[in-house]
Amino acid sequence: MPLDPGYFDYPHRSYGMDHDFYDWSMLADRKPVEWPGNARVALWINVALQYFPLNQEGQPFPPVAGMTTSYPDLRHYTLREYGNRVGIFRLLKAFDRYGVIPTFAVNTRLAERYPYLMNKICVRGDEVICHGWDMDTPHYGGIDAGEEAKLVKKSLRGLREITGQPVEGWIGPSKSQSMETPQLLVKNGVKYMCDWINDDMPYPFRTDAGPIIAMPLSTELEDRFIMHHNLHSETEYAEQMIDAFDFLYKEAAEQGGRMLALSVHPWMLGQPHRIGKFEQVLEHITGHDGVWSAGAGEIAAAWAKQQD
Amino acid sequence: MKEDPGLFDYWPYDNRPKIEWPGGARVAFWVAPNIEFYELDPAVNPHRKAWPRPVPDINGYGTRDYGNRVGHMRMMRVLDKYGVRGSISLSTALCAHHPEIIELCKERDWEFFSHGIYNTRYTYGMDEAQERSMIVDAMNTIKEHTGQQCSGYLAPALTHTETTMSLFAEAGGIYTCDLFHDDQPTPVKVRGGQKFISVPYSLEMNDTIAYAVNRIEPRRYGEMIRANFDRLYEEGRESGVVMCVPLHAYQVSHPHRLKAFEEALEYITGHPDVWVTTGREIAQHFIDNYYDAAVADIDAKAA
Numbered sequence: 001m002p003l004d005p006g007y008f009d010y011p012h013r014s015y016g017m018d019h020d021f022y023d024w025s026m027l028a029d030r031k032p033v034e035w036p037g038n039a040r041v042a043l044w045i046n047v048a049l050q051y052f053p054l055n056q057e058g059q060p061f062p063p064v065a066g067m068t069t070s071y072p073d074l075r076h077y078t079l080r081e082y083g084n085r086v087g088i089f090r091l092l093k094a095f096d097r098y099g100v101i102p103t104f105a106v107n108t109r110l111a112e113r114y115p116y117l118m119n120k121i122c123v124r125g126d127e128v129i130c131h132g133w134d135m136d137t138p139h140y141g142g143i144d145a146g147e148e149a150k151l152v153k154k155s156l157r158g159l160r161e162i163t164g165q166p167v168e169g170w171i172g173p174s175k176s177q178s179m180e181t182p183q184l185l186v187k188n189g190v191k192y193m194c195d196w197i198n199d200d201m202p203y204p205f206r207t208d209a210g211p212i213i214a215m216p217l218s219t220e221l222e223d224r225f226i227m228h229h230n231l232h233s234e235t236e237y238a239e240q241m242i243d244a245f246d247f248l249y250k251e252a253a254e255q256g257g258r259m260l261a262l263s264v265h266p267w268m269l270g271q272p273h274r275i276g277k278f279e280q281v282l283e284h285i286t287g288h289d290g291v292w293s294a295g296a297g298e299i300a301a302a303w304a305k306q307q308d
Numbered sequence: 309m310k311e312d313p314g315l316f317d318y319w320p321y322d323n324r325p326k327i328e329w330p331g332g333a334r335v336a337f338w339v340a341p342n343i344e345f346y347e348l349d350p351a352v353n354p355h356r357k358a359w360p361r362p363v364p365d366i367n368g369y370g371t372r373d374y375g376n377r378v379g380h381m382r383m384m385r386v387l388d389k390y391g392v393r394g395s396i397s398l399s400t401a402l403c404a405h406h407p408e409i410i411e412l413c414k415e416r417d418w419e420f421f422s423h424g425i426y427n428t429r430y431t432y433g434m435d436e437a438q439e440r441s442m443i444v445d446a447m448n449t450i451k452e453h454t455g456q457q458c459s460g461y462l463a464p465a466l467t468h469t470e471t472t473m474s475l476f477a478e479a480g481g482i483y484t485c486d487l488f489h490d491d492q493p494t495p496v497k498v499r500g501g502q503k504f505i506s507v508p509y510s511l512e513m514n515d516t517i518a519y520a521v522n523r524i525e526p527r528r529y530g531e532m533i534r535a536n537f538d539r540l541y542e543e544g545r546e547s548g549v550v551m552c553v554p555l556h557a558y559q560v561s562h563p564h565r566l567k568a569f570e571e572a573l574e575y576i577t578g579h580p581d582v583w584v585t586t587g588r589e590i591a592q593h594f595i596d597n598y599y600d601a602a603v604a605d606i607d608a609k610a611a
Binding site: 060200 | 345349354360363366367369370376377381407409425426429433434437441442523525527563565566567
């Protein structure tokens with residue numbers, strides 16, 4: 001049996017992308033971006049505050065870093081909760097010591113469960129963005145449209161009520177999306193989303209409900225990806241962060257402002273044997289002139305102001 | 309299904325006819341950037357899923373798109389700096405999608421070879437006519453957009469049939485990158501009897517295998533490339549060998565990775581007896597000078 005003749009149809013084989021979400025564009029060809037204070041590198045440290053339910057269903061795919069053993073997986077449940085109880089406070093101290101401004105991506109279910117932690121963050125005044133409902137509630141191709149609309153609304157409304165912030169940024173659990181997610185975000189007042197990892201800078205993204213900014217939050221530079229997925233050591237993590245910063249710092253001198261998007265997880269970096277390596281990374285970065293540490297929304301806004 | 313692909317006979321790396329590269333080089337060194345287009349919602353092949361998650365799998369798609377938007381220009385600057393002309397393993401649909409990239413490569417006289425039409429269209433399940441038509445479409449697209457006669461093939465997503473090599477040779481190809489059994493060019497048997505060869509394209513040195521499959525650290529990748537080169541450079545005193553570094557701009561060009569590759573490239577190109585070349589030039593040199601002797605030696609050693 002040969003393949004169906006339709007396998008040889010290429011309906012999108014023409015200029016640009018094979019979808020309408022954004023235009024094809026090479027970073028090196030774009031107008032250089034100027035950050036406030038002529039900074040070379042905008043530093044976006046994105047802290048994921050995640051709730052992994054013990055009764056994980058894992059449909060249609062399991063959450064990244066979720067439960068793996070038979071129920072009840074106390075091992076992974078508590079390893080993740082460690083971050084929310086202990087690790088986060090080590091990270092907060094590190095941020096304050098080096099004067100960097102974090103952004104918190106929060107599962108709304110976590111915000112409901114841990115008012116003490118949310119109050120702590122809100123008093124600090126750092127930006128909170130929505131990380132979806134919980135880690136076991138992905139957005140995906142095939143999700144019921146009405147169900148997803150309710151899910152987006154519920155997640156954003158709940159987090160806005162708890163934080164009192166406008167909550168204008170979004171990261172889906174496990175960076176998951178359906179084809180409809182971007183327009184649902186626009187309809188619910190979200191100005192930027194961080195799920196698409198196809199660039200090192202913000203770029204314009206379109207939906208049927210209007211534009212949204214794509215703020216790529218690198219997976220390759222993520223603490224979880226490097227140490228939990230690739231199984232590199234914490235020393236090697238620090239080397240890679242430093243190499244990444246040095247590279248972008250140099251590229252920015254030639255091509256305009258760059259963004260270093262570091263995704264960190266308190267359950268990963270907040271362990272006693274890892275936090276020191278992260279502090280070394282912060283020390284290296286903040287030891288340079290021309291680093292602008294800011295919330296993701298501020299970075300997105302600074303970029304947006306320079307677009308035509 | 310067969311026990312053996314029937315593409316080559318056992319040919320020990322021992323007392324082979326001596327290969328001499330141009331200028332007396334010990335190592336023919338080539339870099340093969342894969343310039344690929346992955347579709348967000350490709351037609352479904354019953355033998356292989358394109359993406360682990362339901363469409364849209366924006367993680368996999370975005371990872372690849374990064375290479376074209378961000379990575380390509382970074383990688384190209386590094387290759388320019390060390391005088392390396394890429395031999396592009398091309399998803400030929402990219403000629404339509406991103407002609408700017410094709411132009412940049414043309415300006416540099418890089419080689420284009422076929423990596424199929426899209427890296428999300430797999431050869432599995434194709435009958436002979438379908439596979440021939442896909443192979444010819446890709447070769448014609450290269451000719452039309454670059455003026456080059458396509459000489460080499462790396463099957464899309466490394467998906468093959470039993471007749472892939474023969475079909476490509478019949479369409480005018482002279483070398484394949486799909487076989488990883490040697491450090492020197494070797495004859496490949498095709499049904500039409502064309503002089504068709506394998507040019508070593510190392511999976512071990514391939515950045516995607518290193519980073520995404522073996523999940524190694526960037527600095528170690530640089531060390532592996534240098535160690536691979538050191539040993540081949542030593543052995544190349546006796547007879548010419550080939551070293552290839554296959555790249556993907558969506559892997560090697562990340563800010564935490566490019567420096568390690570650049571340092572390795574600086575190291576290799578800093579050696580005197582290296583022929584920095586392309587896949588086609590290696591293939592042609594071997595076919596013109598050593599193919600017949602190689603076949604005779606293989607036959608003699610099998611006897």
